[in-house]
Amino acid sequence: MPEPLYRHPTRSEILELAAQEGHDADIPSNVGTIHDIAHRHHSTSSEIEKEKSLKTHKRPSPDLLKDLEKGELHAGSISSLSDDAVPENEELDPNIVWWEGPEDPENPMNWAFRKKWGTVILVSAITFLTPLASSMFAPGVPEVMETFHSTNDMLEGFMVSVYVLGFAFGPLIIAPLSEMYGRLPLYHSCNVAFVVFTIAAAVASNMSMFIVFRFFMGCFGGAPLVLGGGTIADLISREQRATAMVVWMMGPTIGPCVGPIIGGFLTEAKGWRWNFWFVAIVAGSFCLMSFYCMNETSASTILARKTKRLRKETGNDKLRSKLDSDLSTTDLFKFSIVRPAKMFFRSPICFAMCTYVAITYSYLYILFTTFTEVFTSQYHWKGGVIGLSFLGLGIGSLIGQTVFTHYGNKLAQKHMLAGTFVPEHRLHIMAYGGPFLPIGLFWYGWSVQAGVHYMVPMIGTGFIGFGLLMTFMPASTYLVDVFTVHAASAMAASTVSRSFCAALIPLSSQQMYAAMGYGWGNSLLGFVGLAMVPLPLLFIKYGAKVRGWTTVKL
Template sequence: MAKSLRGQPSRNKILELATEEANDADIPTALGALDKAPRGNLSKIIESGDPSQPAFDGIIEKATRAESLSSEEFQYSPEDEEPNIVWWDSPEDPQNPMKWPFKKRWGTVILVSVLTFLTPLASSIFAPGVPEVMKTFHSTNDMLEGFMVSVYVLGFAFGPLIIAPLSEMYGRLPLYHICNMCFVIWTIAAATASNMSMFIVFRFLMGCFGGAPLVLGGGTIADLISCEQRGTAMVVWMMGPTIGPCVGPIIGGFLTQAKGWRWNFWFVAIIAGSCAVASFLLMSETSAQVILERKARRLREETGNIKLKSRLDSGLSPRDLFMFSIIRPTKMLTRSSICFAISLYCAITYSYLYIMFTTFTAVFQAQYHWHGGVAGLSFLGLGIGSLMGQIVFTKWGNKTAAKHLESGDFKPEHRLYIMAIGGFFLPVGLFWYGWSVQVQTHYMVPITGSGVMGFGLLMTFMPANTYLVDVFTIHAASAMAANTVLRSLCAALIPLSSKKMYAAMGYGWGNSLLGFVALLLVPIPFLFIKFGERIRARDTVKL
């Protein structure tokens, strides 16, 4: 059988995985195989291992998940091996990324996390210096004043459409290297821009290539880290898009005052260049699909057996695979209610973050007369609140997942318990911040309110992304690309109207409007906790 396993799991494991994989958008036929097979014959089909049975291939092939591809789900038996199928040599094969040494696996996660921290930091580091940029380029356009910050995030929306499918074709490592170098190049270009048009274009290109760690990071974690430890890895990784943008303006405020706005970009270029060199020296390919394909190619050359192929071979040509993969994020976003709802929640909350980025400096200058480097400190509440959210999610989220993993009843919806509670903090923080600024209370009151916002943002954003990785597993990169596209579009475009909103409604009612929208999103995790498993079984998408 072309797609048979080299070794077969137990009957219970097959049934368990086949049923469970109905949650994966790439596994639309898993339940169908079980449902269409005659009930009386199903056990015989599985237990006999007869590949001639029509239901067998569907059941066995779909009983593979990201963890299974790299773990000990299958027991190997020499007599069960298919000679033309290339797989791991043993459950402890050192080529298997899941079996790499602890330091190598977690070192890769940390390096990817640093890259993921740096690129969002670059999105906001020069926010306090925006007035200086406007003076340099002799512009008074309010729309451009906000757009020069958010255009970077607009690049995040377009880069993933190409980066994600290419990573699934050629591996994650080449994309990391190429995007790292291009990011450094365009950052230097932005630092030396001579007019507003050049500056905005270079900022956009920075975002296109800087979005690579955001797209690839989830897939890298799925490649390297088991489900039991994935929560911790996701916390480390997600510090980038959550805390990075909050730390950026604090650095940028003082750096702009000391060296001018261009040094914000030189600073990012220096750090990004160092990380690019480290990635060349320390990172290795983690995609099981690519590693096995290279192994199959090498064995074909060594043995002359042209029938050898990877067990994960899709059978598609590179061109067909690219066309097939490039539309996967869009299909996930438009045809999977889970992906769309979770991505929408992330998109709206992330756009609120960038509304704060584009208005904090002006708000605290106008209401509290903060100027220079001190204006960057207005972002401190967001940063501290985000850090507290990280700590709470790490402790409580992992504890909840570990409890269910130990009892054997874990499902992705268990990641959403903490999101259901955290969702209430975001609207509370918006009301708190908006009305305290409106009546000009002591500056610590709105900063504390922004801290509550940051805490709520983390408590919704983190479990939402972990949930997507657990649901879509082997296509985690595409799921994260879909999420990134939607939230980046919202974060780039929605803040453009924020100044007009505040001018028309004031800070109190303007932020209350945002808070009411956030309240409408609160039921989403509750609905998925209750109905998520049923939705995953029904809401399949053929990719």
Template sequence: MMRDSAPQISRHPTRSEIIELAAEEGHDADIPTNVGSIRSVRSRSASFPRGKLPDSEKQSSIGFDKDIEKGTRAESLSSREHDEDVPEEPSDPNVVWWDSDTDPENPMNWSFKKKWGTVLLVSAITFLTPLASSMFAPGVPEVMKTFHSTNEMLEGFMVSVYVLGFAFGPLIIAPLSEMYGRLPLYHSCNCFFVIFSIAAAVASNMGMFVTFRFFMGCFGGAPLVLGGGTIADLISREQRGTAMVVWMMGPTIGPCVGPIVGGFLTQAKGWRWNFWLVAIVAGAFTIMSMILMNETSAPIILERKAKRLRKETGNPKLVSKLDSGLTPKELFLFSIVRPTKMLTRSLICFLMSLYVAITYAYLYILFTTFTVVFETQYGWRRGIVGLSFLGLGIGSLIGQSVFTHFGNKTAEKHLARGDFKPEHRLYIMCAGGFFLPIGLFWYGWAVQAQTHYMVPIVGTGFIGFGLLMTFMPANTYLVDVFTVHAASAMAANTVLRSLAAAFIPLSSQKMYAAMGYGWGNSLLGFVALLLIPIPFLFIKYGERVRKLSTVKL
């Protein structure tokens, strides 16, 4: 007997709820999330076979006909007022949905232990991959000796090439997860990450080593792309904040903790053991995920259910409520093309991404030079040189805490007044922007003068604080401006900042050699000063820019 497949939810989700969930899952809100889409693609999907929508229907469902930057309604992630429910469609017997509000196939109905076990496992994997990005940084001189290289550009690139993988990997992983689900991507990317970690550990020349590091970054980006969506699949909105904080700890402190571990490990066992350790831990997480994790993506689960019911009932018209009606090729192209269009056609997306890209590149300039700086200027041994990254880590943690508290407080104040607009996100960025150049001047001249080592480390704390106080508000602003297409804006931001972090640090050693640590870091500080007006300008003119915008996808 065919199961009752009519929707059985108490109310239809609001537009803001759909947008919020889509952003957390890492895709645009016109692609169905586990509560639906902002566009009525499902009813058209029931009438046309998958991938056979007329061109006019595809255009309407995907949103090519609308300007994406007007900002005419408060539909951002933080907006809770004046929300209209998405129009509820008539019940259709050919639409497959959850059997009931307690359907065990729905990941939201899993047991507490199963839900939070998955969240903790995903958070652990998300901590490991950013940690691996910088873990072997203290061992860079040893790698150069092993491969008999004196190329200063390669010395920096072998660290930052990992982030280059972050630029390209997510562009492929995100659309694939929409096609095939999160679980196959977790398993395959984890396996390839382990394989390329082992390959880096046994590399016999510099070309092999750099190539393997790049592929480690490509596949290591999977939990960063999929983790937010997994949490959104499992945890209700009321409890999601705690889970997201746990998950975000990895990208925030992982790159700063890595060199501390790597410094002592390199001294004790050699640089190759940084990769062996990563491979061993990643291998253990991979086995655990294969045993304990299940698919959490509602569109994929319902598509499998619809396929099973079509076979059982012989009814070829059965279709998932969350079916987008798009072929895998179309989904893939939208995910690749949209971020490029937004980066090149939107002034807001380009300038905010440029600000983030330059500040993110500074982080990797420090990653690639700290070892040399503290060994040559302060005579630190290879084991303890990783401790020089503590200032960055502590500053980043403080910055994240301050942003979370005061950023949310500012937004809530304006929401209560009913006058919230995306530019209110930038007030805290205006203040935070000054800490980055202050920290760069402080660190550079303290190292140049060879003051007590704590003085430059405190300076790097200011840099870490400034990085988070610009990085986090900029990302939130992009989400609030682009709402429905927030994921594409974030993808554009990720690509530009990863490219900058991969290539800008390549010239850092030559810059310091020519200008010294004082003037070299002062040059970076002056560039950071030139970026400070960007949030001020958008606070004043951002709304006008959005109203005059002609950005269409």
């Protein structure tokens, strides 16, 4: 086997890929692990030569890892390594298995255009469908309550929000399993399980069965949210990836708002159970397409299989993949579950941002679980028209995503080019967009209370949708920039906390509106949102100091 040439990845490439693949950078991405570049930078040229001659692989020192956890630009840490400070090419150890040159057909980056973008479109479609299913049957909730002979207001909200509770648990298991077995087996198994539990929800005979099946729909429906970003990073070059990521991200941001619009008319025409039959049919079609069209895209899995094949062909048991992580199954699960908890409770920045996002995200599901009742009782809407009450929220979310994608990234790139970028620059657009959320809640609540024309509260919900996206998106990118190597753990902490809040807080929304009315009820939510508005301003001013005196030991 000829020795291929290998260009060492830069630190920024490793961090970016790890974040998109949804794991920390000390677990190998498609271009390696942060440990490799850390060790190279801390070695002298003579040590590098010695390392090459001894064919060894070392881990960085604990002191370096402390720097990595803080994500700071300390002298002597890998953060100070420039992209051109690494040799362009270096001969690999002959026992290291890598791609056979830049045109290797096994490398997913070299797949045909139709095959690559076909996979991206299919993954984006699945990612759109599963969040859509979270709220699609919301307009049919009164029919569900009637079918199961229930008058419990708490269950009325929980049957909608329990889906996102599954989003909290599923990714914690799916992420480490994908590192061990690759992305494709997880796509196939989760797609099949999602279809099975969707059908089960469609034929449920009592409320308990229905809620349990909805929970498992959320657990398995979270797979494309965990795996999709990594799949796109596997296939699409860095220069073309932004477009694909925007298309993929539209699923979790727009899907939950579009679902009820479809569900309202479908419930009127065929009954609430057909919301689930519709999702099952579409998801089943995607599942069959994925079996036929999709191939494994994870470089670490492909190279592991190649290594196994070459060992058998050559009899050389010393062969190992360049992307071999040397991590046990226990370690992977530990990183997936324990690290986010440590990040949430030990980092003031992570705790504050996760709390802000969790509160605002729970407002989204308060609206999902109450819109039907509000527009039925206040505006006497009936049938499929009920689904249109979610339109303002969807349009506002779409505008918010567009504004953030353009202006948020433009501001960050301006400072990057000037060499003055710090993570807190991500929060400026959050400081401008955050007030739209409480403004929208006040607008929506009091216009509904006054019974003015329905377009007035719908405009208010548009402000809410805009404020939600302008809070959620900057907070996510800020966590990635602050925690760099361990960005995935910070994001997992955010996902779990916001999913728990979105599942549990809406349970009391009906009682709140009954006791306080729509005006003061939404004002209460608005005042809490207003209290959170100064948070990005505080971090813009003091964030660097907070990062300087806190260290999260993972």
